[in-house]
Amino acid sequence: MTPRITVPGQLVNSAVGRVHITRYPGTITLEVAQASQADYIEHCRRIGSERSPVLLIFEKPLPLPPVEIRSYWREVTVTPGFEAVAVIMTGVVGLMAATATHLGEQLVAVLGVHFRSFKTSDEASQWLTSVCDCQVDEFDLMDVADAVLAIDPNGG
Numbered sequence: 001m002t003p004r005i006t007v008p009g010q011l012v013n014s015a016v017g018r019v020h021i022t023r024y025p026g027t028i029t030l031e032v033a034q035a036s037q038a039d040y041i042e043h044c045r046r047i048g049s050e051r052s053p054v055l056l057i058f059e060k061p062l063p064l065p066p067v068e069i070r071s072y073w074r075e076v077t078v079t080p081g082f083e084a085v086a087v088i089m090t091g092v093v094g095l096m097a098a099t100a101t102h103l104g105e106q107l108v109a110v111l112g113v114h115f116r117s118f119k120t121s122d123e124a125s126q127w128l129t130s131v132c133d134c135q136v137d138e139f140d141l142m143d144v145a146d147a148v149l150a151i152d153p154n155g156g
Contacts, residue, residue, distance in 0.1 A: 003021075011032050014148050018134050020039070020052055023151075024056070024059065033073065086127055088145070
């Protein structure tokens with residue numbers, strides 16, 4: 001599927017096989033989180049499943065999302081939930097990466113969902129395809145993730 005700008009400048013979505021891909025190029029608001037979730041639910045409907053594997057791409061994980069967004073994410077992690085979550089944090093290192101990974105673990109991994117963070121799409125694609133049925137090979141998943149990263153989120 002072709003990457004699509006869901007919220008200009010703030011949200012790019014795509015899917016390949018059973019994997020839903022979301023890229024957050026900017027600061028995350030509650031409206032952006034809700035738009036992402038609506039796209040995920042539509043993806044699950046299209047593939048005929050209640051939940052699927054997810055690949056998230058964060059470009060600016062700080063500032064950390066406020067409590068209202070973290071509460072919303074906690075809620076949607078339970079219902080409808082996710083099969084596995086791979087997170088790519090582009091250009092994020094050190095304490096910032098550790099903080100973002102810890103947030104993800106608190107929201108997802110505590111529920112028994114496979115969760116792991118990565119720096120590159122190839123690492124994330126290899127891991128995600130190894131932990132669940134993505135119905136796409138790691139190289140095709142990597143190609144779509146790279147296409148999502150390459151798109152201008154402002155549509156220019």
